[in-house]
Amino acid sequence: MSEVLDLLVDHPFFAGMTDEQIRVVAETGTVVSFKGGETIFSEGGTANACLLILDGDVALELDTPGHGEQVMQTLHAGDLLGWSWLYPPYRWSYDAHVHSDTEAIRFDGPALKQVAEVDPVLGYELMKRFTEMLVNRMQSIRIQLLDVYSTPR
Amino acid sequence: MSTQLLAEPIARPMHPVPCRVRSVVRELEDTFTLELDPPGGDWGFAPGQFTMLYAFGVGEVPISISGDPNDPSRLVQTIRAVGPVTDALTSVSPGDVVGVRGPFGSAWPTEVAEGHDLLIITGGIGLAPLRPAILHVLANRDRYSNVTLMYGARSPGELLFTDELQEWRSRFDFEVLITVDHGDRVWRGPVGVVTTLIGRASFDPQTAVAFICGPEIMMRFTIQGLQGKGVTSDRLYTSMERNMKCGIGLCGHCQIGPFFVCREGPVFSCAEMTDVCWTKEM
Amino acid sequence: MTELLVIDREGVDALISALIERGYEVVGPTVRGQTILYDTITSTGDLPVGLRDRQEAGTYRLEERDDEALFGYVVGPQSWKRFLTPPGTVFWKGLRTEDGFETIEHEEAPRYAFFGARPCEVAAMKIQDDVYLPVEDGIYTERRRRSFTVAVNCTEPAATCFCASLGTGPDVTEGYDIALTEVLGKKQHYFLAEAGTDEGREVLATLAARDARDEEVVKARRMVVRAAEHMGRSLDTDGLKELLYANVANPYWAEIGDRCLLCTNCTMVCPTCFCSTVEDRQSLDGSSAERARTWDSCFTLDFSYIHGGPVRSSASSRYRQWLTHKLASWQDQFGSIGCVGCGRCIAWCPVGIDITREVTAIRERDVRRVEVGVPAVKEVVE
Numbered sequence: 097m098s099e100v101l102d103l104l105v106d107h108p109f110f111a112g113m114t115d116e117q118i119r120v121v122a123e124t125g126t127v128v129s130f131k132g133g134e135t136i137f138s139e140g141g142t143a144n145a146c147l148l149i150l151d152g153d154v155a156l157e158l159d160t161p162g163h164g165e166q167v168m169q170t171l172h173a174g175d176l177l178g179w180s181w182l183y184p185p186y187r188w189s190y191d192a193h194v195h196s197d198t199e200a201i202r203f204d205g206p207a208l209k210q211v212a213e214v215d216p217v218l219g220y221e222l223m224k225r226f227t228e229m230l231v232n233r234m235q236s237i238r239i240q241l242l243d244v245y246s247t248p249r
Numbered sequence: 250m251s252t253q254l255l256a257e258p259i260a261r262p263m264h265p266v267p268c269r270v271r272s273v274v275r276e277l278e279d280t281f282t283l284e285l286d287p288p289g290g291d292w293g294f295a296p297g298q299f300t301m302l303y304a305f306g307v308g309e310v311p312i313s314i315s316g317d318p319n320d321p322s323r324l325v326q327t328i329r330a331v332g333p334v335t336d337a338l339t340s341v342s343p344g345d346v347v348g349v350r351g352p353f354g355s356a357w358p359t360e361v362a363e364g365h366d367l368l369i370i371t372g373g374i375g376l377a378p379l380r381p382a383i384l385h386v387l388a389n390r391d392r393y394s395n396v397t398l399m400y401g402a403r404s405p406g407e408l409l410f411t412d413e414l415q416e417w418r419s420r421f422d423f424e425v426l427i428t429v430d431h432g433d434r435v436w437r438g439p440v441g442v443v444t445t446l447i448g449r450a451s452f453d454p455q456t457a458v459a460f461i462c463g464p465e466i467m468m469r470f471t472i473q474g475l476q477g478k479g480v481t482s483d484r485l486y487t488s489m490e491r492n493m494k495c496g497i498g499l500c501g502h503c504q505i506g507p508f509f510v511c512r513e514g515p516v517f518s519c520a521e522m523t524d525v526c527w528t529k530e531m
Numbered sequence: 532m533t534e535l536l537v538i539d540r541e542g543v544d545a546l547i548s549a550l551i552e553r554g555y556e557v558v559g560p561t562v563r564g565q566t567i568l569y570d571t572i573t574s575t576g577d578l579p580v581g582l583r584d585r586q587e588a589g590t591y592r593l594e595e596r597d598d599e600a601l602f603g604y605v606v607g608p609q610s611w612k613r614f615l616t617p618p619g620t621v622f623w624k625g626l627r628t629e630d631g632f633e634t635i636e637h638e639e640a641p642r643y644a645f646f647g648a649r650p651c652e653v654a655a656m657k658i659q660d661d662v663y664l665p666v667e668d669g670i671y672t673e674r675r676r677r678s679f680t681v682a683v684n685c686t687e688p689a690a691t692c693f694c695a696s697l698g699t700g701p702d703v704t705e706g707y708d709i710a711l712t713e714v715l716g717k718k719q720h721y722f723l724a725e726a727g728t729d730e731g732r733e734v735l736a737t738l739a740a741r742d743a744r745d746e747e748v749v750k751a752r753r754m755v756v757r758a759a760e761h762m763g764r765s766l767d768t769d770g771l772k773e774l775l776y777a778n779v780a781n782p783y784w785a786e787i788g789d790r791c792l793l794c795t796n797c798t799m800v801c802p803t804c805f806c807s808t809v810e811d812r813q814s815l816d817g818s819s820a821e822r823a824r825t826w827d828s829c830f831t832l833d834f835s836y837i838h839g840g841p842v843r844s845s846a847s848s849r850y851r852q853w854l855t856h857k858l859a860s861w862q863d864q865f866g867s868i869g870c871v872g873c874g875r876c877i878a879w880c881p882v883g884i885d886i887t888r889e890v891t892a893i894r895e896r897d898v899r900r901v902e903v904g905v906p907a908v909k910e911v912v913e
Binding site for chain 2: 622623625627630631632633634662663666667668669776779780805806807808809811812813814817819820822824827829834835836837838842843844845848851852856859860863864
């Protein structure tokens with residue numbers, strides 16, 4: 097068993113998938129680690145992978161003139177980082193900065209897409225998991241937009 | 250009606266008791282914690298209860314008690330200035346006198362959580378009414394399994410009780426997770442809404458109990474998030490906010506469905522808060 | 532069986548005098564402008580003698596009768612809550628002192644005799660008792676305990692009346708010190724009187740009353756029974772709480788909201804509506820202050836205000852709150868519905884919104900029936 101497969105079989109993100117499906121997905125992944133302060137990717141860079149965070153904290157930041165780098169959201173163990181590899185123009189929208197030492201599984205974007213194209217059943221399983229996480233992410237951002245803690249006068 | 254009941258003492262539930270201000274601590278730009286001499290010397294309250302605080306001539310508002318339930322010698326209340334009465338109440342100095350009625354309302358059911366994991370999930374000023382519950386739980390820590398505080402604020406500068414949060418964080422038996430909606434240049438902690446912390450807490454969804462207090466939208470999403478994890482409604486508790494004028498179940502303002510929030514609430518189990526209660530504009 | 536007595540108009544006058552002598556301020560129906568309002572009375576001459584009220588949705592008119600009936604009308608816009616929780620009653624006055632402030636005890640509650648209270652109104656007082664008495668608010672409780680009630684059974688209900696369907700009239704069964712039934716024929720005019728309490732019996736004993744003859748009792752009873760049979764409206768209470776809770780999201784509320792002017796009339800004239808606000812006032816120099824209770828209404832925007840805005844901003848949500856509280860959540864809170872069928876909210880609504888019709892309309896549009904009854908997809912397929 098590869099190291100990646102070991103990590104994936106019991107991971108909640110893949111709960112419900114067959115051992116064979118997980119094995120196929122694991123082949124597209126490698127374990128990566130980053131030190132606090134490092135940059136995983138930068139806005140505008142080529143998006144060709146996504147990362148399932150196993151440990152650590154990563155901040156999605158956007159540099160705005162006059163405001164410096166603003167943290168939009170932080171991601172932690174269990175979160176999936178990176179969507180831009182799915183669709184053209186395959187460019188990152190934010191900077192991903194490592195806040196504390198981070199370990200993750202990096203899935204190769206083109207390889208993962210290839211897996212899904214070849215096996216649509218597996219592709220659908222993956223897409224269900226991606227969309228769930230995306231919906232949660234979007235809902236969080238919506239609540240953030242409501243600014244519920246502001247003082248109304 | 251006959252006259253035989255005339256001899257009964259006449260109740261005065263709308264009379265505030267003058268209480269002296271001992272200290273005023275500015276927590277945030279618009280939020281202050283008042284420590285008062287309790288009405289009539291020592292007094293007791295249960296975590297989650299509130300008082301009606303009166304600024305002489307200006308008016309009266311419901312304010313949750315944020316002090317230690319094990320210390321009957323002081324009445325501690327944390328107030329955010331959002332209108333004329335709270336402006337007046339937060340402009341007091343030590344030695345001034347404010348009026349107090351109460352305590353009123355229901356309490357966080359700390360005993361229900363005994364033997365189980367306890368999740369305390371709060372946003373903004375919502376930490377104040379949960380602070381007494383936290384202090385009670387920490388004072389009786391051995392009665393609970395995992396205890397986790399999930400606290401969301403607008404920004405790092407708007408976190409309440411920061412010294413105490415530090416102290417709590419340093420404990421090994423209390424998981425304190427803090428997130429802010431908007432970070433700043435120095436904030437290195439999580440950025441995102443408080444619901445994103447749920448996935449990071451360790452608890453058994455089958456038995457865990459959650460106390461939730463914050464803006465109503467935040468509570469609704471938190472309830473959804475916990476239900477999604479398998480926590481049932483009867484183990485979810487919220488503290489509701491409604492307009493209150495009397496605190497004694499008479500003025501009618503605070504009704505949600507069948508409940509007077511001042512009397513049956515403010516703490517409700519989500520099992521009693523039926524769909525009728527959550528209906529829009531109810 | 533309590534003793535039934537007969538008195539004439541002079542006897543009614545003697546009754547008023549006896550109550551005054553016992554220290555009561557007697558308040559009863561009087562004519563003010565074109566309306567019957569409750570005010571201090573000292574004799575039957577102060578009553579709206581020989582008048583009747585014609586009521587319909589959005590309509591109230593006084594008309595001359597062709598007799599000398601003392602109680603030939605039903606209810607006007609006021610109810611006795613006007614005296615039990617008067618708008619603006621001061622809880623306490625306060626003075627700023629060296630040591631902060633002090634509150635001063637308020638004045639002693641007046642002793643009222645409510646003269647001519649209709650059965651629905653007596654039922655309304657009972658309902659308000661359930662709201663106020665357990666709390667001991669310092670206003671209602673004292674006034675209520677000191678009050679005396681002379682009820683009058685109804686023999687000519689208005690078109691807006693529906694007490695019979697709620698069991699709150701047209702005859703009074705409890706909650707009175709003395710109950711009267713006015714009988715008016717071609718040649719006779721008498722009042723059947725009975726006591727409901729010891730004090731009522733004591734008062735009646737001072738009057739020149741004689742025992743009622745059987746036929747007098749039968750005639751009075753028959754008139755009340757006839758009144759029950761001639762109610763202008765009715766309200767079906769069967770499963771009412773479940774109906775209203777199940778229909779909180781019924782789109783029909785919006786239709787009512789389109790008609791409702793949010794004028795608050797229905798809540799002001801309702802004899803059971805108890806919502807109030809607490810007003811803290813201070814003198815210009817800030818040296819003294821007082822706290823008063825004023826009437827409030829769930830139809831105002833302010834009513835549900837929490838910092839940031841009101842919980843109930845739409846008219847439909849406020850009408851729903853009123854009706855659902857009155858007929859459904861009231862049952863959870865106090866064990867009865869909060870409506871006595873007096874019909875005031877119907878008559879005094881400027882656009883004639885009729886609580887009995889709206890309940891019927893919601894029954895007809897019950898979402899539970901619609902959901903179960905109409906398999907939309909299947910219909911399309913077939």
